[in-house]
Amino acid sequence: MDHGSAGVSGAGVSPTFAVVQEIAAGVFGVAESDISPDSSPQTVERWDSVQQIYLVLALEERFGVQLALEDIEELKNLGDIAKAIDKKL
Amino acid sequence: MIERDTIDTLLNDGKLADGFQALADAWNREPSLNAAQFVIAKYERHRADLALIECKLAILRSITVEPLVPLLRAAAYVNRIDLDVKVSDFDTYATEMLDAGSSLYAFQPRVVLLALNTASVAPQLWAPTDDAEHTLRSVADDTVDRLTSLIHAFRANSQADLIFHLLDSPDLTTRGSLETHAECGQRAAIESVNERLGAVARSMHGVHPLDYDALVARHGRRDWFDEGKWEQFRLPATAPNLRHIVDEWLRYIQPVIGAVSKVVVVDLDETIWKGTVGEDGFAKLKMGADPPGTPYRALQRALLALRERGIVLAACSKNDEADALEVLEKHPDMLLRPVHFATMRINWESKSENIKSIASELNVGLDALAFIDDNPVERAEVRAMLPQVRVLDLPSDPSKYARIVLENPFFQRVTAASSEDRQRTQFYQEQAQRAKMLASVGSKEEFYRSLGQVADIASANDLTLGRVAQLTQKTNQFNLTTHRYSDAEVAFFMSDPKHTVLTIKVSDRLGDNGIVGTAITDDDGDACKVDTFLLSCRVIGRGIETAFIAYIAQQARLRGKSRLVGMFCPTAKNELAKHFYEDHGFRRIADDADGSTWELALATNELKAPEWITVAPASAVPA
Numbered sequence: 001m002d003h004g005s006a007g008v009s010g011a012g013v014s015p016t017f018a019v020v021q022e023i024a025a026g027v028f029g030v031a032e033s034d035i036s037p038d039s040s041p042q043t044v045e046r047w048d049s050v051q052q053i054y055l056v057l058a059l060e061e062r063f064g065v066q067l068a069l070e071d072i073e074e075l076k077n078l079g080d081i082a083k084a085i086d087k088k089l
Numbered sequence: 090m091i092e093r094d095t096i097d098t099l100l101n102d103g104k105l106a107d108g109f110q111a112l113a114d115a116w117n118r119e120p121s122l123n124a125a126q127f128v129i130a131k132y133e134r135h136r137a138d139l140a141l142i143e144c145k146l147a148i149l150r151s152i153t154v155e156p157l158v159p160l161l162r163a164a165a166y167v168n169r170i171d172l173d174v175k176v177s178d179f180d181t182y183a184t185e186m187l188d189a190g191s192s193l194y195a196f197q198p199r200v201v202l203l204a205l206n207t208a209s210v211a212p213q214l215w216a217p218t219d220d221a222e223h224t225l226r227s228v229a230d231d232t233v234d235r236l237t238s239l240i241h242a243f244r245a246n247s248q249a250d251l252i253f254h255l256l257d258s259p260d261l262t263t264r265g266s267l268e269t270h271a272e273c274g275q276r277a278a279i280e281s282v283n284e285r286l287g288a289v290a291r292s293m294h295g296v297h298p299l300d301y302d303a304l305v306a307r308h309g310r311r312d313w314f315d316e317g318k319w320e321q322f323r324l325p326a327t328a329p330n331l332r333h334i335v336d337e338w339l340r341y342i343q344p345v346i347g348a349v350s351k352v353v354v355v356d357l358d359e360t361i362w363k364g365t366v367g368e369d370g371f372a373k374l375k376m377g378a379d380p381p382g383t384p385y386r387a388l389q390r391a392l393l394a395l396r397e398r399g400i401v402l403a404a405c406s407k408n409d410e411a412d413a414l415e416v417l418e419k420h421p422d423m424l425l426r427p428v429h430f431a432t433m434r435i436n437w438e439s440k441s442e443n444i445k446s447i448a449s450e451l452n453v454g455l456d457a458l459a460f461i462d463d464n465p466v467e468r469a470e471v472r473a474m475l476p477q478v479r480v481l482d483l484p485s486d487p488s489k490y491a492r493i494v495l496e497n498p499f500f501q502r503v504t505a506a507s508s509e510d511r512q513r514t515q516f517y518q519e520q521a522q523r524a525k526m527l528a529s530v531g532s533k534e535e536f537y538r539s540l541g542q543v544a545d546i547a548s549a550n551d552l553t554l555g556r557v558a559q560l561t562q563k564t565n566q567f568n569l570t571t572h573r574y575s576d577a578e579v580a581f582f583m584s585d586p587k588h589t590v591l592t593i594k595v596s597d598r599l600g601d602n603g604i605v606g607t608a609i610t611d612d613d614g615d616a617c618k619v620d621t622f623l624l625s626c627r628v629i630g631r632g633i634e635t636a637f638i639a640y641i642a643q644q645a646r647l648r649g650k651s652r653l654v655g656m657f658c659p660t661a662k663n664e665l666a667k668h669f670y671e672d673h674g675f676r677r678i679a680d681d682a683d684g685s686t687w688e689l690a691l692a693t694n695e696l697k698a699p700e701w702i703t704v705a706p707a708s709a710v711p712a
Contacts (some may be wrong), residue, residue: 026123050155053322054122057156060328061121068317 037079149182203253295577347562377422387491399510431517441474452626509603617645619655636698658684
């Protein structure tokens with residue numbers, strides 16, 4: 001399951017994921033330790049459609065990137081989001 | 090926002106003025122969603138210590154507004170407004186407006202914002218699958234009919250002010266270069282909807298169409314919108330443009346709730362002209378139609394535009410008075426002339442002292458004043474000494490001056506200036522003359538007699554309704570209850586047989602003051618209850634207030650009432666009216682959290698207007 005999970009390397013999380021983690025924790029109102037690359041709408045209670053908008057806008061604001069419709073549709077979890085952002089940086 | 094620690098330290102040390110100024114600066118530099126949360130948290134914590142204007146706002150929408158709400162609340166807080174926002178469910182605006190028992194009406198909002206765009210309310214105008222002219226026409230007709238009936242239903246159910254988005258045009262139309270070949274192409278159809286909805290709004294009170302298309306165009310139609318986020322989230326604009334929507338909303342909300350400046354105090358040297366009269370001299374100053382005078386001329390034009398909206402101008406400059414006056418009076422390129430200013434302070438006193446004296450001369454609170462000065466040192470002095478004054482931040486580039494004035498929400502109005510507004514500068518100039526007369530005449534009574542005052546009391550009508558609402562919103566000092574009413578609420582009182590809405594006009598031999606006061610009463614059994622009684626400070630202390638209450642008592646008696654009952658609700662600003670009922674023989678009958686209640690037995694007490702005031706029409710008050 002963990003195989004190939006985005007943003008996770010042997011030594012720890014990627015710099016991008018670390019920022020995603022911080023922002024997501026802020027948006028969903030949980031501790032950073034509760035956020036992992038596998039965090040998704042299924043695992044995070046407050047992750048509904050409105051919070052999703054806040055998350056996308058907050059990420060765009062911080063990284064200075066635009067996430068396209070396909071990016072957002074493809075996003076299954078926070079690890080994927082970090083990967084999508086990395087591709088745009 | 091990097092300065093969060095600094096702001097926290099200032100606020101925790103109780104340095105609220107400095108802390109909130111730093112917070113406002115930080116917000117204006119970086120108005121992000123993240124910063125909004127920080128701003129909201131700080132204001133919520135200190136809300137009780139700040140004199141904020143409170144307003145319940147309901148947002149109805151066919152678009153996603155959730156990310157806009159924190160931006161709106163933060164921007165409003167920075168402008169000293171505490172918005173209690175309720176957002177209706179997505180796309181439920183029609184049922185919310187039609188159903189008298191809906192949660193919208195249960196919330197009892199002061200202001201309702203109907204946030205729409207063409208893509209959601211008229212998709213067949215936004216991206217037609219059939220762009221035949223007759224089809225577009227019939228879609229436009231349907232859209233007008235649907236929105237008109239919603240607006241009428243809203244007004245039947247609520248007295249709140251309604252701000253609604255007009256429709257925006259797409260950046261590309263189906264016809265492309267053939268667009269103008271069609272008599273009713275996409276754009277023409279959308280414009281016709283807007284025209285007709287504008288006419289509907291003009292026929293009603295308290296309904297304000299927001300020109301959403303102009304907003305979109307101002308910021309660039311092509312990059313306004315992110316198609317992906319529209320499809321996915323129904324987000325109406327890209328993240329950076331969300332702030333522009335919020336700013337535009339405030340340009341309507343602020344004038345509706347009276348969160349506006351009444352007086353603009355403006356510096357002269359390097360602000361309304363290029364150069365310094367004391368150093369460069371009259372001949373070297375530039376404010377003409379050629380560079381480098383153009384930005385200064387543009388600012389002068391903007392200030393004259395504010396004056397047309399009913400905002401009073403005052404000049405404040407460090408100069409020898411004669412030098413500056415010579416420019417104002419004689420320079421051929423000047424648009425602003427001495428007659429445009431209600432008062433001037435051209436001397437070497439500090440700007441803050443001068444501004445205080447302007448406020449006291451014009452009888453307005455410091456929070457009703459805005460200050461425009463190119464010099465950051467002067468701005469900082471005024472900010473530090475008079476934190477209530479709204480100090481505009483001018484950039485170093487003078488070509489931006491006019492824009493900053495014209496887009497300021499504090500200088501917006503949603504109703505055209507009344508004739509009183511237009512004449513206000515003249516009123517103030519006449520007032521200064523009265524003060525001079527008083528100083529030269531021996532006693533006050535002699536002065537009053539010499540004025541030859543006539544008070545004209547009348548029932549409010551369609552022409553004066555707007556002025557009544559405006560007075561309830563703007564009068565702070567001689568205002569017994571400080572009930573604020575919208576045009577629509579005043580219209581309701583006028584139509585209700587139990588309520589009486591009166592206006593009082595005062596003229597004297599120096600001039601006509603126009604409508605300077607209003608009273609709203611409510612008949613209840615044997616009592617006539619005074620809901621609102623207020624007068625502009627310009628006429629206080631001349632016996633007008635006595636003439637007005639005497640008339641109300643007389644009329645109540647004629648309607649068979651035996652008691653006149655009124656309340657005094659103390660605020661931070663209405664100390665002036667505190668002893669009004671006591672001074673007029675009313676008996677205090679109750680006290681509660683809102684204030685004190687006073688009663689006058691009409692059978693045994695007869696109030697009389699001072700003999701030096703003629704009350705007209707004379708027939709209305711039997712001698």
